[in-house]
Amino acid sequence: MIDEAALGHPKADAARCDGATLSYEQLSRRANGLARALLASGLKRRDRVAVLLGRGLNVPVGFYGVLASGGILVPVDPKSPVEQIVRILRATGATHLVSEPDKRNVVLKALANCPDLSHVIGLDSEDGMRFECLPWSTVDDEASDRQPDVGVIGLDPAYVLHTSGSTGIPKLIQHSHASAMSFVDWAANEYALTSDDRLTNHSSHHTCFATFDYYAAARVGATTVILTPALLMMPGSLASLLEDERISVWYSVPTALVQLTLRGDLDSRSLSALRWVLFAGERFPQKHLRRIMEQLPSARFSHVYGSTETNVCTYYHLPTAGELGHSLPIGKACSNSDTLVVDHDLQPVAGGDEGELLVRGSTVMSGYWGEPERNREVLVRRPSAGALEEVYFRTGDRVRMLDDGNLTFVARADLQIKVRGHRVELEEVETALLSLEMVEAAAAFAIPDGESSSAIRAAVVVAAGSASTERELLAGLDDVLPSHAAPSSIALVEALPRTPTGKVDRNALRASSIEGDRRDDSK
Template identity: 40%
Template sequence: MMYHLSQILDRSAAQFADREAFRCDGAGITYRTLQQQANGLAHWLVDQGVKRGDRVGIYLNKSLETAIAVYGIWKAGAAYVPLDPSAPITRTAEVINHCGIRHLLTQKSKRAQLPAILAACPALNYVLGIPDQIELPEAIHRCDWSDLTLDATAPKLHLMEQDLAYIMYTSGSTGTPKGIMHTHRSGLNYAQMAATIYGLKYTDRLGNHSPLHFDMSTLDYFAGPLVGATTVIIPEAYTKLPASLSQLVQDEELTVWYSVPFALIQLLLRGVLDERNLRSLRWVLFGGEPYPAKYMYDLMAKLPQAQFSNVYGPAEINQCSYYHVPALTNETSDTAAVAPIGKIWPNAEARVVNEQDELVPAGAIGELLVRTPTMMNGYWQRPDLNEQAFYRCTIAHQAAVFYRTGDLVQQQTDGNYQFIGRKDRQIKARGYRIELDEVEAALVGHPQVEAAAAYAVPHAAHSQQIEAAVILQADSQLAADDLISHAAAHLPTYAVPKKLIIAPNLPRTGTGKIDRTALKQQALQQQALAAPS
């Protein structure tokens, strides 16, 4: 019986010892070797004072070492904290200090950032991954990856499913990071549920597109090893070159893909798919933000053998619903639609409530609350946020806890939930309620628009004004006024953007999502410059 996540590796090492567990940049590691190296790392961590419940930072670019780090930390009884390797040093230090990290797993490619991080993090005294010839402060206890031993057994520890397994900090360019705490129970439940729903098996080859600090990576690092599959870690350089990425998908014969829609749109538009043989792909999972139907249908037409599924769930609950997109037919034509987020999966429960936490009538719009064993334990050292995040009630005479997703949904007659927008992206302008996601969907519905972002900025008389930024298709000659007219034909007058800019690109977070906060800040700066002095 498995009740903590490191047992995933032990079971697969026993069943599939010589199968490749992970691959990266042409190199691979078998389940047996991964187990032995994870055991060796666990012994080093314990020797350096790591105890059950400690947090260990992973500061690595995509590599095979990330898999060793995840499972080695678990085998030492600790929780892993993935750090964004591209984040500013100040933010990285903020996470390390907030989480009380004393041990850091890294690599020599990060040596330029380490001195500043160590100077800003006085409790950080143990570093693995830096060779002796690279200078570090004398007080730092260090070890290189090549110095670790291969061990047949892990340290003897007592762990329970309620113990902390990982803390994932939310991404974003502004604001204080918050750490989402997941236990072995929530992580293992997610791995088991995902493997069942998506029919994962040992012959599968999963494409790990998402970085470790993004919650989507848990499918590849948890559910893949659970069934003995091979996870192919896609180096960061490939994610920025769609043609090279499609070549990798072909060469590695990937069978399962999971990413944000943006990555799939780039593959479609710039991945020269007509020159590739991607028949190995049997399942394409996407989530994190709405996937414009015009792009989804075009990609489905190029990959007719693959099942496409919209996967939904904030990082706080891993996943909780899915929608299997029906195969294309001659009647498939609604290119303005967005796939539903589907039905709540087994062993989970949903409620849709209004602002007073009352259940809304069937078919009405409300906030989605979810109760599931894949749910987080709370936010690290943030009781204020925990109070806001959970809805507590009584069901069948027992206490029940739901997570407030902040997402507005509408249940359709077939039982599927349709994502309407974010509760925090629903604004009021001149007394009208406006869904910014609806504004974006209208803009992206234009055949010459590649991507769009809508945001609200302060306006006169304490109101707000909607503005938007769009990327056009390469050959488009559209003007901003043309797009405003297009939006006016699909939106109420009060929801039409008052200002629209055509941009060469849109800022994005480290996880590939459009950074609307950055766009809003840019608009506010321009507004301030234009104001009379």
């Protein structure tokens, strides 16, 4: 794919970061150089290659280099705790690692516990190392116009992504080259991407958002502007970059857009180049969504739905801010996917009834890495046409079909809890909190009470300039929530903890809340 982009648009910018640029020709040559260096160091087809890189121009080189080598790409977040990195490297049995000098300390700590790993690309070697190191200059020495001939087919594994998983043990999710390309082709077509487009990458490059940010861009010869950590922390500077770099397509979790609308001073920017804004992963608080739609009148907004397991499988293009309904559908199946709403026995529900969403399609993962039992539970076979079997992925998400054929999200099964016998969706509690004017951001989480019931607690960021107290917030909820769904306490915080994708980290909230209880008890 990169070689094609290099042939079609050799001088076009493939990636830019902090003032530096990599053309498609340069990217292709370096990626082929990395593939050749990996093969020269003994890599075999389907061997796992971890990529542990900070945000920068090495990321696309690492990704395409590994894919071109016939190895399986395992992107790892360098900011993860070392134990988590070790878990991923060991579980995938990675033999090679691609990194860079300023990640040296993390790499050395992690590799002390990874006996399978034999080669590190991107670090200088030093005495006493158990593994062989090849510096990045080796990659440049091997740079080539020609991709090595490794005989990869579409169904071969391309990459293993991970999500944190609700227990903290990462889920390792494996996709084939064909699955990645199916999503990329759908996205390039649906959003009419061209070589003139300029994308960014807000989410970390080890998440499924990168499939769009990097691979969909390369499919059409567009540019990916890689955001530095500083830009992620400073919405004003980020908005200024959107303007200066003439970003035309944006894709992120809603939080990033909320920060831009509240602290990006968007009204004073000229962002007419921005034509598509895609968001996914969480509910977009209505008040912030309406505001940013007004601030970006030239952009169309698209709500995409999926998970790392399915990639994007449904989508909904929003009408104008004025025509927005109360809730936002997740829309209809993408042209490469089928959806089915089923009951407990996996039988289709009657039209309009609530049920679990099943997805079948070419973007669904091959399976969880090394977990055949779990795969049998989530990749279920259903009879079809009397003589066939079709494989569906169980999303765990509760949905309902609307009269117009759009699906609407009800709740994630694991965010549905029981409080004193009542079923409560944590997301409804959050929506209620966000409906209060003084609330900027809110998260609800459950604390099990040990009797198969839970207590709801919440954390809230109050709007700038508001001096609201917990008591006022609780009083405000009286009118909008039934009493069993009201949080028993609300912590006022300056910011909500986030996962690397940018979603609210409810595990972290729960842990710090329980920790707070312990501290109170010991006083």
